[in-house]
Amino acid sequence: MPRFVAKLTIFTLIACSSFISLYTHPGGRALRPYPVVDTQGRRLASLFADISPDPRVVKSFPTFFPKPRACSASRSGLQGLSSQILNAIERPVYAQAGCGTSCAGQNMTGMNYPCGSGENCVSGNYLLVYEDIYDGVWYHGYMENGQWSCGNGCQCRNTICIMLGDPP
């Protein structure tokens, strides 16, 4: 009987630890099953249930909408998304950014700098990734060695400057 209890205890511990690891976030915060519902409270199988893939959504790059387009002539530096930026986004990057007069001089551990409306994010030798809004939806794009003036024409949000390459 004691041996059976011991085996049962071991089995229970293994089962519990498996369950815990199944619902534990890599960062350590415990996850638990949570419902995914629509705005009427109806349960959905998953967040992406019944949603068709959109080929324009680029893997691992924060673009949810069609390719970026310029909204003013001054933004001639705009180009389409490229594998270069995708690679930059997908691997750890070292970023420097700043709003106002300079992009350099502020080391960032993250990648995003909160440029306010009316401020400029000067990319210098960096890759400037921006979000812009036009016709009601957000567009994303990038420009190299240019200047994106937040609040100059279209709204600029979540502007980030990324230096291509590995961290120093």
Add this chain to the structure above:
Amino acid sequence: MNFLKFFPRCIVAVGIMSGSMFAGEALSLNGTPAATLVDIRDRPVPKVQNGFVVSFNPLIADVWLFDESGNRVNNVRLSIPNASLVRVTDAAASPDGRIAILSSAATAEGQLAPFIAWMDSSGRLDKVVRTTPFVAHRIVFAKDGTLWAVGHLYNDQHSTDVPKHDVVWQFGSDGRMLRSLLPSNSFSHPFPSATSWLTASANTIAVYFERTSELVEIDSTSGKLLGRWTVPVPARSAGEIAGSVGGIALTSSGDVVMVISSEDEKRVARPGFFRFDRQSGTLIPLDTSKVAAYTMLLGADGDRLVLMGQDNGIFKFALADMK
């Protein structure tokens, strides 16, 4: 809430006003600011809601919540199974410390879903509400605990061809949509919510639509439209800085304060603080010479404005009285 206690090492600026309320055409935001560094350089400008300071990182999809004592009471990070990308657009805090995170997620196959994640006050993910085909741009909690969102509909083609829809939605604490209002065809622009600002004081919701320069106030408990005004801000068009709004606050006494950029001769934006006078429909400039370093408006804490500024790369917070 007493933001004097916010960020313990930070002595925020408290304005000691002189003169009568709104005497003349200018208000003075007085005080001798003293500030401290809070490193939020990798995060968008935070906002003040229901006694909390809310800060999020759109790329990492985490949200920080600070209480009135300056303690970070929540540090949540959103993780959605099967999503190759989660992007946070906005976040809101309820009076009891719950968090709503406005996000979009995409799979590697290109499936895209806008949603609102509801966290309880302990920071645990309570539920995920997919809002398809409504995509919100801003969210805010009213004092009654309901969540308000301003946004627009979209279609699978992501074209501008969408049916008439209400641009303001209210969600109950269970995540269900309670009501919607403000039809899109009541605006002169098909997507008025695209550049909008949303704030609340008690149970009054205020929405400012940059595209049409309209301010709308709604009673959260009844859904009644309290007023709709045209704010004399030049509607923005491509290539223009003038009229760009950088922040909005609704104080407990009902004052609407906005930061609006103008353009100098070199086409450099100059932010200015204004109070909107509903009766006259005019913007009254506020004299901010004593707090010139504070150009960002995070919101209101009661009758005070919570400001943020940057000095030699150091971010500072300030509390300013209006009397």
